[in-house]
Amino acid sequence: MTQDSVTHVxxxxxxxxxxxxGKGSLGPILCWAVVFADIGTSVYYxxxxxxxxxxxxxxxxxxxxxxVFVLLTLKYAEVTHRFPQGGGVVTVAGQALNxxxxxLGGMFILVDYFLTAAISSLSGLxxxxxxxxxxxxxxxxITIGIIILLGILNWIGISESAKVSLAGAVIAFISDLAILFxxxxxxxxxxxxxxxxxxxASHALTPEALLAGFAGSFLAFSxxxxxxxxxxxxxxxxxxxxxxxxxxxxxxxGITSPLLTILSTNLLPVAAADPVKSxxxxxxxxxxxxNIVLQTEVAISASALxxxxxxxxxxxxxxxxxxxxxxxxxxxxxLDRNKLRGTPHYSIALxxxxxxxxLIIVWGNINILGDMYAFGLLGAFTLTCLSLDIVRTRExxxxxxILHHKQQDGNLASExxxxxxxxxxxxxxxxxxTPDPAKETAPAPNGLAPxxxxxxxxxxxRGLWFKIDFSLGVLTTLLVAVAWSTNLVTKxxxxxxxxxxxxxxxxxxxxxxxxxxxxxxxxxxxVVRRVEExxxxxxxxxxxxxxxxxxxxxxxxxxxxxxxxxxVFLYIGEHKPRETAPRMMEIVDPYLEDQxxxxxxGKAESLAIKTKVPTRRYIYLQAQPDxxxxxxxxxxxxxxxxxxxxxxxxxxINPDRIRYETTxxxxxAHLLKRW
Numbered sequence: 001m002t003q004d005s006v007t008h009v010x011x012x013x014x015x016x017x018x019x020x021x022g023k024g025s026l027g028p029i030l031c032w033a034v035v036f037a038d039i040g041t042s043v044y045y046x047x048x049x050x051x052x053x054x055x056x057x058x059x060x061x062x063x064x065x066x067x068v069f070v071l072l073t074l075k076y077a078e079v080t081h082r083f084p085q086g087g088g089v090v091t092v093a094g095q096a097l098n099x100x101x102x103x104l105g106g107m108f109i110l111v112d113y114f115l116t117a118a119i120s121s122l123s124g125l126x127x128x129x130x131x132x133x134x135x136x137x138x139x140x141x142i143t144i145g146i147i148i149l150l151g152i153l154n155w156i157g158i159s160e161s162a163k164v165s166l167a168g169a170v171i172a173f174i175s176d177l178a179i180l181f182x183x184x185x186x187x188x189x190x191x192x193x194x195x196x197x198x199x200x201a202s203h204a205l206t207p208e209a210l211l212a213g214f215a216g217s218f219l220a221f222s223x224x225x226x227x228x229x230x231x232x233x234x235x236x237x238x239x240x241x242x243x244x245x246x247x248x249x250x251x252x253x254g255i256t257s258p259l260l261t262i263l264s265t266n267l268l269p270v271a272a273a274d275p276v277k278s279x280x281x282x283x284x285x286x287x288x289x290x291n292i293v294l295q296t297e298v299a300i301s302a303s304a305l306x307x308x309x310x311x312x313x314x315x316x317x318x319x320x321x322x323x324x325x326x327x328x329x330x331x332x333x334x335l336d337r338n339k340l341r342g343t344p345h346y347s348i349a350l351x352x353x354x355x356x357x358x359l360i361i362v363w364g365n366i367n368i369l370g371d372m373y374a375f376g377l378l379g380a381f382t383l384t385c386l387s388l389d390i391v392r393t394r395e396x397x398x399x400x401x402i403l404h405h406k407q408q409d410g411n412l413a414s415e416x417x418x419x420x421x422x423x424x425x426x427x428x429x430x431x432x433x434t435p436d437p438a439k440e441t442a443p444a445p446n447g448l449a450p451x452x453x454x455x456x457x458x459x460x461x462r463g464l465w466f467k468i469d470f471s472l473g474v475l476t477t478l479l480v481a482v483a484w485s486t487n488l489v490t491k492x493x494x495x496x497x498x499x500x501x502x503x504x505x506x507x508x509x510x511x512x513x514x515x516x517x518x519x520x521x522x523x524x525x526x527v528v529r530r531v532e533e534x535x536x537x538x539x540x541x542x543x544x545x546x547x548x549x550x551x552x553x554x555x556x557x558x559x560x561x562x563x564x565x566x567x568v569f570l571y572i573g574e575h576k577p578r579e580t581a582p583r584m585m586e587i588v589d590p591y592l593e594d595q596x597x598x599x600x601x602g603k604a605e606s607l608a609i610k611t612k613v614p615t616r617r618y619i620y621l622q623a624q625p626d627x628x629x630x631x632x633x634x635x636x637x638x639x640x641x642x643x644x645x646x647x648x649x650x651x652x653i654n655p656d657r658i659r660y661e662t663t664x665x666x667x668x669a670h671l672l673k674r675w
Contacts, residue, residue, distance in 0.1 A: 025235040026162050031245035033166035034230060034312075034584065036252055038116075038223030040172050041309045044302045045123040046220040047261045048278025049370035054213045056199045056269065059262025061213035062220045066258055068483075069221045071476040072381065073246040074469065075388050079228045081238035082391070087587040088228035089384045090323055096387035100509075103329045105383045106320050107505040109225065111376025111498045113320070116222060116313035117355035119369045121147050124306030126279040126366070130299035136276070140364035144356050150311045151352030154318070157343045162233075162584065168305045175298050176256040179282070182290040183263055195266055215378070215486035219370060220257055222377050223309070224249075225384075229316055232582040260285070279366055310355075316585045317351035318344060326592035328516050329509035374491050375498025378484035385477035392470050522606040531619065531634045536675055538566040540637035542628055542650075543600050545574045549643035552665035554604045556641050558611050560670075565638070566615040569604050570631055571597045575622040591620040626652055640671040 026034070050058035083091045087102075089109055094102025125143045129136045184192070203209075227246060235241050264272065264285045271277040271284050283302060287295030322344055325334040338345045362368040488495045516522065541557035543550045557567050573594045582588045591597060601618050608616050621627050629652035632640060642650060644660055644667040655671035 026230060026233050026241070027235045028241050028244035028248065030162040030166055031227065031230055031234060031241060032248040032252075033169040034162055035223060035227050035245065035249050036169040036173065037165040037305060038226045038309050038312055039221060039249065039253055040169060040176075040223075040256070041120055041123075041302070041306050042220050042222050043176070043257045043260050044127065044282050044306060045119060045279055045366060045370070046217075046257075047264045048272060048281050049219060049367055050213075050216060050261070051265050051269075051272040051278060052367050052370075053216055054209065055203055056266050057203045057205070057209075057213060058217070058265045058272075059258055060199065061217035062261045063258040064214060065217040065220065065483075066254060068218075068476065068479050069224070069253070070250055071472055072221075072224060072385070072480070073250055075385055075473055075476060076224055076227050077239070077242040077246050079384060079388060080231050080234065080242040082388075083228070084231045084234075084238055085587060085589045086229050086231045086582075086585075087320075087323060087589075088225050089380045089387075090320065090587070092228075092387045092391070093383050094327075096390040099327060099329075101383065101387070103324060103327065103509050104502065104506060105380060105387075106324045106329070107502040108376045108379035108383060108498075110317060110320055110505065111501050112222070112225070112373075112380055113313040113317040113351070113376075114354050114358060114501070115369060115373045115376065117147060117310045117317070117351075118358045119366060119373065120306045120313065121310040121355070122359065122364060122366055122369070123279055124303045124310065126276070127283055127299045127306065128303040130280050130283050131296055131303075140359065143364070144359060146307060147310065147314075147352055147356050147359075150307075150314055151348055154311075154314060154348045154352075155338070155341060155343050155345055157341050165308070168301070168308055171301045172305050173252055173256070175286075175294075175301050176260060178294060179286045179290070179298065180256070180259055180263075182286070182294065183267075183288075186289040196262070199262070199266055211482070211486045212490045215374065215483040215490065218378055218381075218483055219373055220261065221253070222373065225377075225380055226312065226316070226585070228384075229319075229585045229587075232586055232588040233584055275367070312585070314348070314351045314355075315583075317354075318347035319585050319587055321347040321350055323587040323589075323592065324509070326589075328513055331508075331512055368493065371491050372494045372497045374484075374487035374494040376502075378480060378487060379498065379502070381480045382477065382484045385473065385480055389470075389473055389477055392466075392473065396470070517606075522602045522609070531631055534634065534636050535566050535568060535617075536636040536638065538568050538635060538637045540632065540635060540640045541567065541569045541604075542640065542642045543569060543571045543597075544643070544646065545572060545594075545596060545623070547643050547646060549645070549666035549668065550600050551603065552663045552668050553641050553643060554600070554607060555663055555665055556661055556668045556670075558604075558607050558613060560639055560641070564614060566617065567608065567613055568617045568619060568635060568637065569601060570619045570621065570628070571600055572627065573597050573620060573622050575624065590622055594620070629653055636673075636675045638673065638675075640673070642669050642671065643667075644669045 046062070047058055050061065054061060079088065079092050083095070085091060089105035090102045093105040122139070122143045125135070125139045125146065129139060135142060187195075227242060227249075231238060260282060264281045267288060268281060268284055271281055277284060280299070283295050283299040286298040321330060321334050324330045325332060325347075334347050334350070335344060336346055337343060358369070358372075362372075539557050539560045541553050543553060547553075554569070557569070560567075571594075573590060573596075597620055601620075604618070605616070619631065621631070628650055632653050640653060640655070647658070647669050650671070653671055655673045657672050659670040659672060661668050661670060
């Protein structure tokens, strides 16, 4: 099923940001804290893992990859404000390509989360063994116990707090700065330059080594994807919040990660080569020229933050499981909640059980875990970048179509006058009775506000920054794809593990999808999009949440499509304000939680398949004043079908005539209009 045949539109609800303005919303500093608490932990295990393959050049490769990381943050900031329902790669890939790619992205990010939980928890306990060496022989089993304990805490329903992340992130950043200050009080700048010179002199930098090191060092930046999962709890305006948060992330990571990797792997090469000490190397670096107090503090703070990152990965995992289940790709039992605590126990069990199984399979070997990490992380990065490029390309093409219409109409005036005419709101467009292609707004995949706060697609794409940003975005996609492709070859274990998990997940998704179809519950993959294009010859079927005649409307719409007219099914769901703010990492999509809407769309899709309706679209909006009239004015359908008993509710629709039809399921009204 293609994107053009199935469309999902979320409401442009005036209260869309109610929860974002409440106490639970996260500003730039708290968003930075959550992301840094994830990315910032990578420096504790990345130097040791990278040293096994590139030796002293580990820091150079982290510094090299830092440039791509900066480009990635630009794309993830855009993903965050374009898709406020969260979901990251699941949502953006489903929007840009089709829902099956969204499912594939979900499998990639699950692989990433599983290994994040395993590596972070194991590394955390390894750092803790610096303070209590006696636990060294039992690190694996204690790690497994910690993961199980985190699973139990999530089952109980203890929420993760951004304020706790802030405390941990600030302590970790200050600790990193303290280490750098201590080292550079003993190491002059000229000595540091000599250290860099020796690093390159003792290691050959062949093209093969350059590619392998570049690809492997992305491990240092794992955790960036968490910013896109924070969209539902991010303070409005999201674009500003995400941009500032990621700016702080770039600055803090840029100051700490490359330098700590360079210093630890070149000042302590013996420790970096040791299987155990390499996973304590930042703490050992703190004690190299510092004292036992700093070494102990770094070990404890690193341990706590790594365990916290493990918990974040578990939370992210079970929310992705639930989203894929709501999309009909995974079995419905994943959504079951226990009667005692009201938490999704099966989803939580999977999110904790799989990392435990991975740890046992590799027998606690963190270097093997590091090699396995590459597949899901870079797969998710690549798919996200590619999907965003596709969305931007569609905007560019739409701008060209608008300009073409303007030229045909002879309305191509000066650039200043065009800009003034194009600065129009969605409400003005929907209320207008005269078609004017020049006034079309940019597609807003999040279904909320026009891109740029009212800026038209023409203005957006004709600006110099759009062209620069677009070019940098394509370059970013190519670089990330090169890194992923390289790791597919150089890290066969990652390819086997990640590929197997993703393939198994997609097989389960296909079986579950087909099972739903055979049971008569045809899933409708829904792509989030605003009502953008007119369909003046279409049939609009209006389905209401409380209506008893939805089946009759569906049947009448399908029968009315025999003249090969497009059919648009519009479902108006009940607007139910959330009693509580969304949780961190939660994917918030009203449609996925509206079972009645999914059932109605499923019936429509099943009947449309049987009768071979060529073009059909599915629009989901939450109830608000005049919403049906706005869609009617925008689409300009020839026939609008409603329940006869609901005719009085749609006084704002002004048809040329009304025709009533009696069906076995009930009586419907056809509101006919020749535009």
